[in-house]
Amino acid sequence: MTLPTHDRYCDEIAHQVEQLRAVVTSGADLTATVPTCPDWTLEMLVLHMGGALRWSGTLVRKRAEENVPDEEIPRGDGPETPGDAEALDAWLAEAGELAVGALREAGPDAKVWSWSAIHTSGFWARRMAHEITVHRADAALTAGLPYEVAPEVAVDAIDEWLQIVEWKQRAEPDETASRELRGPGRSIHLHATDTATELNAEWVVELTEDGVSWRRDHEKADVALRGPLTQVLLAFYSRLPLDSPELEVLGDRELLEFWLARASF
Numbered sequence: 390m391t392l393p394t395h396d397r398y399c400d401e402i403a404h405q406v407e408q409l410r411a412v413v414t415s416g417a418d419l420t421a422t423v424p425t426c427p428d429w430t431l432e433m434l435v436l437h438m439g440g441a442l443r444w445s446g447t448l449v450r451k452r453a454e455e456n457v458p459d460e461e462i463p464r465g466d467g468p469e470t471p472g473d474a475e476a477l478d479a480w481l482a483e484a485g486e487l488a489v490g491a492l493r494e495a496g497p498d499a500k501v502w503s504w505s506a507i508h509t510s511g512f513w514a515r516r517m518a519h520e521i522t523v524h525r526a527d528a529a530l531t532a533g534l535p536y537e538v539a540p541e542v543a544v545d546a547i548d549e550w551l552q553i554v555e556w557k558q559r560a561e562p563d564e565t566a567s568r569e570l571r572g573p574g575r576s577i578h579l580h581a582t583d584t585a586t587e588l589n590a591e592w593v594v595e596l597t598e599d600g601v602s603w604r605r606d607h608e609k610a611d612v613a614l615r616g617p618l619t620q621v622l623l624a625f626y627s628r629l630p631l632d633s634p635e636l637e638v639l640g641d642r643e644l645l646e647f648w649l650a651r652a653s654f
Contacts, residue, residue, distance in 0.1 A: 393545055395497035398514035399489050401542055402442075405521040406485030409438065409528055413478045417532035420472075425527045425628045434531070435477055436467045438524045439484040445513045446488035449495050453502045463487070488517060506556055519546040523626050530628070536619070543622045544590050547579065550625065551594065551603045554652045558600040566651040570596055575644055578610035579625065581618035590618055594648070601652075612640035625649075 393401075412431075413419075419432035426434060443465045447457055459465060464483070468476035495501070497511030505512060522538055523546065529536040538546075558567050574597050581590035593610060594603045614621060616636040623629035624636055627649050631638050638645060 392515070393541060395492070395511055395514055398511075398518040399492050401518045401539070402492070402514070402521060403485060403489050405518070405525050406442075406481065406489075409435065409521065409525045410478050410481055412525070412528040412532050412534060413474055413481065415532055415534065416474075417528075417534075419474060419477070421531050423527050423531045425530060431528060431531045432472065432477065434524060434527055435481060438521055439467070439481045440465050441520055442484040442488040442517060445517050446484070446491040448503075449488075449499065449501050449510045449513055450491040452495075452499055454500075455502050456504075492517075505553070506560070515545070515549060518542065519549050522546055523623075523628065526623055526626075526628050536623075538619055538622070540584050540588055540590070540618055543618050544581075544584075544588055546622055547592060547625060548605075550652075551592065551601075555601050555603065562600075566653060567600075570601055570648070570651050571598055572596060573598065575641075576608075576610035576612075577645060577648060578608060578613040579621055580607070580613055580615045581621050582615055583617045588618075590621075596648070610640070612638065612642060612645045614638055614645060 413435060417431060419430065421431050423429045423431060423434050429437065443462050447462050451457065464480065468480040470476045492510055492514045495510035497509065497514065499510040500508060501510050501513060502508060503512050522542055526536050558570065561567050574595065577594040579592040584590040589605050591605060591607045592603055593606045593608045594601065614624060614636065620629055620633065620635040624631055631642065631645065
């Protein structure tokens with residue numbers, strides 16, 4: 390499995406920032422509740438994403454050996470004027486420039502603290518690319534706007550999610566969700582129906598007594614989730630209901646719902 394390059398991740402962050410800014414300036418109601426993150430309004434979602442970019446960009450710029458305190462993150466709490474779309478747009482643009490600039494300058498191999506087992510700037514490039522890819526979907530769904538993502542980005546976002554769940558199983562084996570995902574052999578198949586063969590956009594996830602494992606493959610499983618790649622991505626991130634018309638669930642639906650309720654980090 391070959392990852393996208395560091396520059397590709399940086400390009401995607403910049404692109405997704407532009408797309409999220411377009412939602413902010415579209416006239417969308419910033420006070421609207423985000424249906425996929427119901428504790429947030431649209432403005433709160435953007436503040437979260439911009440804050441994450443500023444935080445990760447600060448970590449990378451400082452080559453931090455541990456997490457940085459909030460007061461070291463430039464303007465991390467948002468623009469001075471709440472509810473102002475123009476100010477929010479400018480603040481988000483600055484956040485993107487800070488993160489992408491720091492990542493490009495660092496390259497993929499600089500040593501940087503992270504909450505994962507991978508302590509490099511490359512980890513943050515990949516993580517922020519997928520963080521904003523999914524949260525931009527949240528924003529587009531809230532505003533009733535169309536959403537598209539490059540196929541290679543969607544495939545890598547699913548890979549990364551599975552790798553994080555796998556890592557959490559090892560790092561926090563006694564955490565409730567990690568423990569519940571272990572058990573007698575159960576399997577999930579994800580199948581994107583609209584992608585080029587070279588993307589190999591199919592996954593088999595196995596839940597075993599030893600923990601979660603996964604691979605890219607086409608195999609029969611206890612439950613299969615089928616549909617266009619973007620819709621499979623959003624459903625797997627719990628952004629799209631399983632009964633959406635674009636999707637098909639074959640087999641043990643309860644197992645898939647069980648996974649979605651526990652596979653988090």
